[in-house]
């Protein structure tokens with residue numbers, strides 16, 4: 043029964059180690075942190091890639107999203123000043139002609155959808171909600187993976203007829219119509235009323251894209267046909283900002299392009315950027331977001347964490363291993379007499395080796411187990427870290443980078459396979475750094491060892 | 496039948512250019528059931544001889560036959576097995592393993608039996624028997640530091656017996672004990688010898704040497720004389 047023997051060896055090893063609890067505990071620390079780092083590193087990497095995959099899925103892996111972006115403040119102010127005198131409204135962003143150009147010149151795309159959005163209060167009876175009014179076409183729902191709960195989405199006929207119809211997002215519907223059936227009712231946005239023809243299923247917000255800080259929350263949407271938007275709202279939108287009216291002219295808020303082949307996504311996005319840059323000149327009023335590239339950013343995050351935590355892990359494991367070797371060498375010297383006794387009683391050299399190797403492995407393995415337990419707390423620790431990052435790091439830096447944003451939106455995921463791997467590593471460290479002390483114990487001359495004081 | 500035979504055994508230590516001739520040709524036969532005391536002045540070669548008898552070392556020349564094995568020709572692993580199965584050691588300073596209990600100390604030689612390393616109920620009973628035989632049946636869970644010198648030496652004797660050895664080797668087993676305890680330990684060894692065990696012990700004390708069946712006196716690496724004291728003082 044070799045198993046019973048192994049168990050006995052391990053039990054006796056534990057007994058020797060427990061003789062010096064503090065020493066054994068301190069000796070394990072390096073392994074503890076090393077193993078913890080390994081698990082944390084993999085959990086964060088896993089979290090980053092899971093998050094990226096989720097984002098890419100929700101945004102569409104083969105989509106290219108072209109956004110209207112407000113040009114930087116300084117150029118806008120000068121424009122504003124000029125406009126207030128000449129009563130001209132600043133115009134920026136994507137144009138209907140951009141859409142036509144892209145659709146007619148890009149052979150690699152299988153579909154495209156335009157969209158114009160404003161934030162506006164919507165009203166039914168006394169109830170209101172700050173909603174997002176979206177003018178778009180029938181493809182919008184599919185492009186954004188939106189599903190109907192009731193009724194139907196906008197149709198091509200609605201678009202052709204400039205129909206006064208609206209489809210409500212889940213939260214818009216539940217806020218304005220907590221009890222009633224919204225279908226067939228009318229919702230008022232600004233000065234116009236729209237007949238409700240459908241309600242969307244609730245959907246988790248998708249990732250933040252481009253410069254916009256928050257993820258897209260489709261639940262507070264109201265969809266109307268793009269043509270209706272154009273005639274009812276128009277391109278020029280007035281907003282009231284700290285007492286003064288501001289007006290701006292935007293034709294399209296977003297164009298989403300669907301590329302046929304995954305491999306064409308990035309090259310197509312380059313062409314899109316190039317042709318828009320030509321038509322928009324120096325105006326930095328658009329942004330091209332490629333969800334597929336989020337994967338690359340996630341890889342970057344993972345890479346950085348792998349380097350940082352990987353180095354911590356490697357250093358702690360090596361330092362921990364050397365620490366263990368040191369202590370075991372001291373232990374061997376201290377227990378020279380014991381080694382002599384065991385040899386006299388019939389222990390072969392390999393028995394002495396296996397005894398001390400077992401002690402080292404038990405020591406390193408226990409450190410590994412503690413490290414694993416700590417590693418399992420990574421998601422918790424990460425929450426705390428996020429809080430710190432949010433409060434101190436992100437506040438001070440004015441320009442929030444995409445990366446720190448991804449960091450705060452990410453949740454580490456324990457990679458379960460990493461637990462046995464980490465334990466294996468700690469045992470491996472025990473073996474590597476235990477061999478030398480164990481061998482030096484076994485090489486002792488039994489007579490000398492017995493005489494040792 | 497001989498338990499052990501020494502044929503012109505020599506042991507030289509080479510220290511640089513110097514050669515220390517610790518044993519210069521020792522021949523002796525130890526029949527089964529013998530009880531021998533080895534005496535002699537310091538540096539005469541007693542410990543060296545005992546180390547060879549205990550298969551802790553190999554002779555420079557000559558033969559040491561133990562239970563039919565030519566010990567000088569065996570590998571290190573085989574020497575370990577010889578020590579484990581054929582020899583029971585009793586040391587002057589007891590040499591118990593400090594972190595182990597009485598019972599665990601008695602069991603140590605069982606861990607190193609090549610063919611059966613298990614401690615089953617038979618082995619366990621044997622250990623318990625031996626413990627009560629040496630009068631420590633109620634101290635099984637004590638650690639060595641909780642025991643007196645005499646008690647520790649009793650544990651060592653039980654440990655020496657656990658694998659039922661061919662010979663028991665004792666290096667000044669009572670050297671650290673008072674005379675009353677010395678007598679108790681020697682009674683124990685005498686009883687073992689009466690049961691047929693071969694015992695070879697090294698001692699300075701004539702009171703101890705007298706308890707043996709016969710005595711060997713070493714001088715300058717040779718057997719100087721052999722003799723017989725009458726055993727006396729028996730209860």
Ligand SMILES: Nc1ncnc2c1ncn2[C@@H]1O[C@H](COP(=O)(O)OP(=O)(O)O)[C@@H](O)[C@H]1O
Pocket residue numbers: 508510515516517535536537538539540541542543544
């Ligand atoms: N390992 C050794 N290396 C060198 N010389 C030794 C060694 N062991 C013993 N000797 C020498 O061998 C001689 C016999 O020693 P030993 O057998 O210990 O004598 P005793 O036990 O009778 O006092 C002494 O001169 C001693 O110095």
Ligand SMILES: [Mg+2]
Pocket residue numbers: 541542543
């Ligand atoms: Mg000596």
